[in-house]
Amino acid sequence: MTVNVSLLLFLSLPHHSITIMRWQKSRIALCVGVALLSLGQMSHAADDQRAREIVERVARLSTSKSSIATVEMQVTTENWQRNIAVQIWSLGVDKIRVRISSPREDAGTGVLKVGSDMWYYLPKTDRTVKMPPAMTMSSWMGSHFTLDDLVKASHLARDYSAALSFDGERNGVEVYEITLTPRPEAVVVWGKILLEVRRADSMPTWQRYYDEDGKLVRELTFSDYKTMSGRLIPTRLVMRPLDKTGEQTSIIYKNILFDVPISEEMFSLKNLKR
Amino acid sequence: MSGRILGLAWRNLWRNPRRTFIAMAAIGFGYAMLLFVACLMAGLRQQMIETGTSLVISDIEVHAPGYYPKRSLYQTLGGRQGTDVGALLAAVAADPRVRAVSPRVYGYGLVNATHQSAGAQILGVVPNQEPKVTVLQTRIVKGSYLTEQMPKGIVIGDKFATAIGVGVGSEVILLTQAADGSMGNDLYKIVGIFHTGLDAVDRGLVLMSLASLQELLRLPSIRIHEVAIKLHAITEATAVAKALGGQLSKTVPVQVRAWSELVPELADYVQFNRGITYILFLIFFLLAVIGIVNTMLMAIIERTRELGMLMAVGMRPVQVIGLILAEAAGLAAASLVLGGAIGAPLLWYLQVHGLDLGGAGDDVSLAGVVVGRHWYGAQDFSAYGQAALGLAITALVSALYPALRAARFRPTEALRKV
Numbered sequence: 001m002t003v004n005v006s007l008l009l010f011l012s013l014p015h016h017s018i019t020i021m022r023w024q025k026s027r028i029a030l031c032v033g034v035a036l037l038s039l040g041q042m043s044h045a046a047d048d049q050r051a052r053e054i055v056e057r058v059a060r061l062s063t064s065k066s067s068i069a070t071v072e073m074q075v076t077t078e079n080w081q082r083n084i085a086v087q088i089w090s091l092g093v094d095k096i097r098v099r100i101s102s103p104r105e106d107a108g109t110g111v112l113k114v115g116s117d118m119w120y121y122l123p124k125t126d127r128t129v130k131m132p133p134a135m136t137m138s139s140w141m142g143s144h145f146t147l148d149d150l151v152k153a154s155h156l157a158r159d160y161s162a163a164l165s166f167d168g169e170r171n172g173v174e175v176y177e178i179t180l181t182p183r184p185e186a187v188v189v190w191g192k193i194l195l196e197v198r199r200a201d202s203m204p205t206w207q208r209y210y211d212e213d214g215k216l217v218r219e220l221t222f223s224d225y226k227t228m229s230g231r232l233i234p235t236r237l238v239m240r241p242l243d244k245t246g247e248q249t250s251i252i253y254k255n256i257l258f259d260v261p262i263s264e265e266m267f268s269l270k271n272l273k274r
Numbered sequence: 275m276s277g278r279i280l281g282l283a284w285r286n287l288w289r290n291p292r293r294t295f296i297a298m299a300a301i302g303f304g305y306a307m308l309l310f311v312a313c314l315m316a317g318l319r320q321q322m323i324e325t326g327t328s329l330v331i332s333d334i335e336v337h338a339p340g341y342y343p344k345r346s347l348y349q350t351l352g353g354r355q356g357t358d359v360g361a362l363l364a365a366v367a368a369d370p371r372v373r374a375v376s377p378r379v380y381g382y383g384l385v386n387a388t389h390q391s392a393g394a395q396i397l398g399v400v401p402n403q404e405p406k407v408t409v410l411q412t413r414i415v416k417g418s419y420l421t422e423q424m425p426k427g428i429v430i431g432d433k434f435a436t437a438i439g440v441g442v443g444s445e446v447i448l449l450t451q452a453a454d455g456s457m458g459n460d461l462y463k464i465v466g467i468f469h470t471g472l473d474a475v476d477r478g479l480v481l482m483s484l485a486s487l488q489e490l491l492r493l494p495s496i497r498i499h500e501v502a503i504k505l506h507a508i509t510e511a512t513a514v515a516k517a518l519g520g521q522l523s524k525t526v527p528v529q530v531r532a533w534s535e536l537v538p539e540l541a542d543y544v545q546f547n548r549g550i551t552y553i554l555f556l557i558f559f560l561l562a563v564i565g566i567v568n569t570m571l572m573a574i575i576e577r578t579r580e581l582g583m584l585m586a587v588g589m590r591p592v593q594v595i596g597l598i599l600a601e602a603a604g605l606a607a608a609s610l611v612l613g614g615a616i617g618a619p620l621l622w623y624l625q626v627h628g629l630d631l632g633g634a635g636d637d638v639s640l641a642g643v644v645v646g647r648h649w650y651g652a653q654d655f656s657a658y659g660q661a662a663l664g665l666a667i668t669a670l671v672s673a674l675y676p677a678l679r680a681a682r683f684r685p686t687e688a689l690r691k692v
Contacts, residue, residue: 079348080455105456105492122447125461129386129447132393142455 051162051178055195057202059157061233066091069256071150075143075249084141090151095267098147106141110272113147121272128272144218144239144249159186160193167199174199190217201225203234216242229258279593283600287608290573297569298609301665304558305613306620308661313621314629315551316654319544323508326540327533328409329470330397330479332376332502334515335536336366336522339529341499342536345380347453347491349499352526356496363501365522371505371514374406378500379487383450383458385430385480390438394430396448396480398487407504410468410481417442417466425486427465431476435467442467448480452492460490508533555661559668566672570602574680581680582688591681598680602673606666624651 066089073084085102098111108123118136121128140147156162159182166177180193191212196205207220218241222234235253265271287294327333335342341349351357359377366375379398384391401420405411410429411419420429428446440446444464452458462482470476488495505514511532519530534541574581581594589597628650 075455077455079453082455103456105452105454109457120449120457122449122457122459124459125447127386127447127461129384129391129449132384132391135384141457142451 048163048178051164051176052157054164054176054178054197054202055157055160055162055180058195058197058204061204061231062151064090064258066260066262067151067256067258068260068262069151070254072252072254073141073143073145073150073249074252075141077142077247078244080142082142084143088151089262089266091262091264091267096147096151097267097272098150100141110274111147112267112269112272114267118147119269119272126273128269144241144247145251150251156180156193156195159183159188165194166196170196173205175205201232203232218242224252228253228256231258279596280600280604283597284604286577286597286601287604290576293569293573294605294608297565297605298612300565301562301606301609301669302612302616304562305610305661305665306617308555308558308665309613309617309658310620310624310651311554312551312654312657312661313624313651314649315547316657317624317628317649317651319547320652321650322540322543322547323533326537327508329413329472330408330410330475331533331536332407333505333508333511334503334518334530334532336362336501336503336518336528336530337499339527342529342531345499347381347451350493350497351499351501351528352496354497356494356498357526359496359498362522362526365525366501366503366518369514369518369521371507371510372503373506374403374504376400376404376407376502376504377484377498378404378502379484379491379493379497380499381450381487381491383448383480383490385434385438386447386449387438387440387444392434392438392478394434394478394480396450396482396487396490398482398484400484404502407502410470413468413470414466415469417464419466420481420483421465422483424463424465425483426460426462427482428462429466429468429481430464431479432467432469433473433476434478434480435464437477440464448490450490452490453497454492456492458490458492460486462486551657555664559664562665562668563672566602566605566669567675569605570598570673570676571679573601574598574676578683578688578691582683582685582691585683586685586689594681594683595677598677599670599673602669602677603666606669609669610662610665621651621653625653 069088069090071086071088073086075082075084082103084100084106087099087101089097094113094115096111096113100106100109100111110121112119112121113136116133116136118131119128120131137146137148139145140150160180161183163179163181164176165179166175168174176197176199178195178197180195182188182190182192190209191214192210194208194210196207197203198205203225204222206222208216209218209220211217218239221238221240222236223238224234224236225232226235227233228235233253233256237251238248239251240248336351338349338351338353348354351359351362363375363377366372376399381396381398383394383396385394399420401422405419414429415432417429420427428448430440435441438446442464445461446464447459447461450458468476468481484498485495487493488497503514503518505511512534515530515532515535519528522528522530534544584597585591585594628648631647631649
């Protein structure tokens with residue numbers, strides 16, 4: 001979604017409520033006398049433009065034409081704890097390939113996801129199996145993330161309207177807090193998401209997911225900000241489901257390369273076995 | 275009163291044999307009908323309990339507390355440390371009422387065939403032990419049951435086979451999340467296909483050897499989810515479950531459930547079935563009341579003179595009541611004997627040959643349980659006894675009104691009647 005520059009100029013004052021923003025938008029439209037608002041922008045009329053821009057900036061952290069990452073996933077559930085080391089390749093918006101390098105039981109397992117189709121290469125049986133669609137969106141390898149969570153920028157800006165709900169100092173750090181509420185037409189599972197971002201460098205610090213009853217369900221925290229491949233990114237993500245005490249998944253980016261040339265061949269079923 | 279009155283009553287009954295016979299035939303035939311219905315209903319109950327507790331659910335199942343019905347992979351008997359399975363099975367088998375035991379492991383997995391995949395419940399059993407508890411091996415329609423020789427052989431339901439497009443000899447990959455969080459996967463060969471008539475089983479159950487499933491799920495051999503128990507007599511299920519629960523809990527925390535707790539729908543149906551049987555009994559008793567009142571009343575009116583004479587020579591009203599009631603009791607007893615004689619061969623036939631429900635030859639399933647083509651009767655002696663007792667009480671109660679009427683006769687007037 002492109003941001004309308006002229007609107008941004010008018011609305012660069014801080015806004016704390018959707019109502020004011022709506023009122024100002026309509027006033028501008030009247031004053032200027034020009035139908036600035038296209039249909040698309042109308043549907044996003046509830047957006048706080050600056051909040052929205054911050055959300056998009058956070059999303060851009062992990063957006064790239066292609067990427068190669070070495071990631072460690074530490075999964076703790078009620079019943080077991082394990083560390084999974086994976087190599088992840090991504091190309092464009094919908095091609096992901098993963099190779100599990102440890103632990104031993106799963107080493108050599110390959111995953112290919114193209115669009116909504118997902119295949120697993122299983123070294124034990126030397127077979128490739130296709131997953132049913134429902135499984136492509138569920139938790140990956142028993143963790144608290146989906147496969148897409150590891151790679152893709154979220155669709156927060158597309159599915160939620162953003163409003164700045166806090167702007168100031170917290171624990172000695174200047175932060176913004178953005179409240180994301182689902183757009184009426186969006187098919188999403190959360191009732192509300194809160195996102196805290198550091199003002200200085202736009203680094204996210206936490207993201208809290210609430211259910212439709214307004215109950216905090218899970219919390220994602222960001223830390224260990226490092227520059228990798230020329231980008232400052234949080235290299236440790238910890239997801240904690242609050243309904244299951246003690247359970248959590250940490251994702252640690254050991255290394256990540258953005259916008260490196262990767263051939264389409266990497267994402268073919270034939271090469272998945274490699 | 276007593277002996278003399280009873281003898282008098284019995285003689286009175288046979289002074290008009292035709293009337294007594296007609297009454298006896300009506301009541302006796304009714305009793306035979308009750309036996310017939312009770313036998314069929316008991317047969318239906320028995321068949322439903324049997325099929326409901328012979329395919330997957332058994333007479334009694336032993337689980338870790340909280341395991342059933344969620345069936346979480348991690349809640350094995352004895353918790354994460356597992357338990358001495360051999361000792362546990364021996365402890366269960368030590369009860370003389372137990373006929374056979376079978377250890378089991380459950381899992382959920384994705385079954386991948388060449389073009390299709392679908393989720394299924396995977397049941398791990400010991401191939402030569404499980405058939406002593408359940409009869410799934412008799413429902414194999416293609417191929418064969420599990421064998422120790424083919425540890426990677428699996429048996430699946432016919433509807434599931436159709437859904438994922440496989441047959442006997444096909445290879446499939448099972449994918450599951452193992453107990454250590456890893457991705458359990460392996461290649462298996464379909465050795466047999468079963469048809470039980472139970473949709474949920476035919477559509478979503480995969481059977482494999484216990485050891486293979488433990489390997490797939492990365493569960494050590496000391497971790498099992500269930501001990502399935504077959505009893506000599508299923509009627510003892512609740513009592514045995516209670517006894518085993520108390521006894522096994524001394525060594526390992528368990529929850530022992532009889533089939534009626536495992537499949538409450540089935541237990542509800544059994545209650546419902548009994549209820550219907552009693553309602554039929556009640557309707558018949560009401561009809562019997564009318565018949566007996568009529569017979570006895572007629573007998574009294576016919577014998578007004580005679581009764582008047584008896585009272586004139588000194589029989590007290592209370593003795594008259596006793597006489598009439600004794601006659602009714604004698605009539606009922608004779609009728610029951612007749613009814614039993616008519617009913618016995620019927621009951622035998624129902625038990626041995628059953629009623630052929632005919633039709634398309636497909637299984638008839640009721641309340642989620644396969645009943646089969648033949649409706650066999652089963653002997654429910656307590657119901658027969660209850661019917662007999664009910665009928666005897668009915669006879670006495672219905673004779674009460676005629677008896678009271680007779681007791682109020684005035685000898686002088688009665689003697690003048692023709």
